[in-house]
Amino acid sequence: MVDAERYARLEKKAKDIFSRNRIKLRNIEFHQPALGHYESMFAWDSGWAAIALSVFDPQQGIKELESLFSYQMDDGRIPHEIRLHELGGSENLFRRIYISLVSSQFDNQGRSMMIDPPSYLIAAAYLYRGAPDMRIIELLPAMQKCLDYLCTDRNILGDGLVANLHPWESGCDMAPYFDSMVGVRAGTILWKLRYELNYKKTLDLLSAQNWSARKVGESKGFVYEEPGFNGLTAMAAQSLAYLWSIAGDKARADKCIKDAERIVDAAEKYLWNEERGFFYPRYRPEGESRTSLSIRSCLNASSLLMTGLVSSDKAERVLDEYLDNEMNFKSPVGISFNSNSEMELKGFKNSLLWRGPCQWINMNWMAAGASAAYGRDDIARDITEKTARLIEDEGFREFYHPETGEGGGAEGFLWPALILDMIKSYIP
Structure with missing residues (x-):
């Protein structure tokens, strides 16, 4: 405890x-x-x-x-x-x-x-609950404009999901689900260099189009729809719905609720793989109309469950087969970002960041919240207790090894402070 x-x-x-x-x-x-x-x-x-x-x-x-x-x-x-x-x-x-x-x-x-x-939109509701301050309510028009951009301009494929234009927009820069998207096989000769060259090429193409989502859509440019980003956007919509209710604007609150529901419904329709029982990113290669799922299991998909809107049968599979399963994310000292059964690169190297054995405290925060949203307080508590021990032993690090607990990356990193909210929320 x-x-x-x-x-x-x-x-x-x-x-x-x-x-x-x-x-x-x-x-x-x-x-x-x-x-x-x-x-x-x-x-x-x-x-x-x-x-x-x-x-x-x-x-x-x-x-x-x-x-x-x-x-x-x-x-x-x-x-x-x-x-x-x-x-x-x-x-x-x-x-x-x-x-x-x-x-x-x-x-x-x-x-x-x-x-x-949009973790920052989610933060607004947390801050208001911590300190009911009118400055947060005064930010609502700007925050709504941001949410509208995500839900309209970035609905590039017209399916109700938020699309990203570059791998860096996911927040998980070199997560293994990008391998199939960029045509790189990890571990082969110069694979990291090929990644970087692809990222630079994509940047230059987007700059030539002035970063216009409309132009990318019309030109059949590369886009992808990622479960983690969409789950956080649905949570952001719920956050603004709460704040609009505080502000007394029921119409806008209802619209935000509908935005959240539409995103999660679309994720269940387009990002769910029934055979594997998990949510996966969908991408459209440059110059093509077809889309494909990138079948690599990563923990950020659990953000969809934090909304409480995922159907109970799907949520139970994610929780039982992935979050509470040592073959996938469950680990001795926390919870792995990558599925334990899908990692080709087992070395713990700072340069690998989002691939291989790693855990990130913001992802642990999502996994605990996803579990609690569906009544699995046992999982939420287990993740929280392990995360607290990890941080106390290794300090505030950028990321940690999910088997040994060894800290990696930058020291004095901020994300581990999320453990305070986790303890407050999930430890009796």
């Missing part, structure tokens, strides 16, 4: 790291995911930070949200990344070179034309 003393230690560590990673610049305040690694504001990192802050410092979380939305684009999108050159100097040489190679995604304000899964 996670006792009060352990919770206090985790909370103190979270407060220390958030204080150290806090950036005050011009008229904005936000948190870098990890100091010395990323000189940017990232949309979904700010969302995870705000959800954690809703537990121990909601006022700071509101500032995070306001700062992020100050960079909203005219069409409603929130940039995946905002480069803030005033921070210059903390990133290593490799990352600075890398950013220069992919600079075509940024406008003259340093805003990436890409988007991120």
Whole structure:
């Protein structure tokens, strides 16, 4: 069990790291995911930070949200990344070179034309519950404009799902479900280089089309529909429905509820594989009309279950056959992002990030929430208790090994602070 003393230690560590990673610049305040690694504001990192802050410092979380939305684009999108050159100097040489190679995604304000899964819209409801503040309600028109962009402009295939234009938009940069999409087989000669070249080529094509979802659709450009992104968008719609209800606008609240239902219905129709009992990304190769599922099981699909809208028979299969099954995601020290039976690359290397044996605390947060949404408090509690031990033993790391618990990536990373919400929600 996670006792009060352990919770206090985790909370103190979270407060220390958030204080150290806090950036005050011009008229904005936000948190870098990890100091010395990323000189940017990232949309979904700010969302995870705000959800954690809703537990121990909601006022700071509101500032995070306001700062992020100050960079909203005219069409409603929130940039995946905002480069803030005033921070210059903390990133290593490799990352600075890398950013220069992919600079075509940024406008003259340093805003990436890409988007991120809308964790920040979900955070708004968490923050309001933590601190009923009118500043959150005042952000509703901007947040609704963002949701409308996702549900309309990005409904590229016309099936009710949000489509992504580039693998980086998933938040899971090199997850194994991209292998079939980009035509790369992991482990072969120069496979990582082929990945990077494909990503650069896709960036250049999108830049030539001015990142217009309409043009990508008309030209039969590469798009994919990913369960994790769509689950988080459905949750975002539920979040705004709650806030519109607080604001007294029933019509808008009802519309958001319908948006969430439409997304989950479409996911059940187009992303579900009955034989395997799981949700998979669907993609359309460049220049083609056909679509295919990429059959690689990854934990972010559990976000669909967090909505509580997935049919009970499908939810039970995901929970019993995947989240609570050691052949798939269940692990001795938490829960794996990749299915244990589908990993070709077993080495724990920081450069592999979203493939191989790894677990990420935002994904653990989703898996615990998915379990609780369907009455499986035993799974939610098990994930939470293991995650708390993991963080206490290894510290606030970017990711962890699901079998050994070894921490990897950046130190002083923010996402592990989500454990505070997990404990609050799932430990009696």
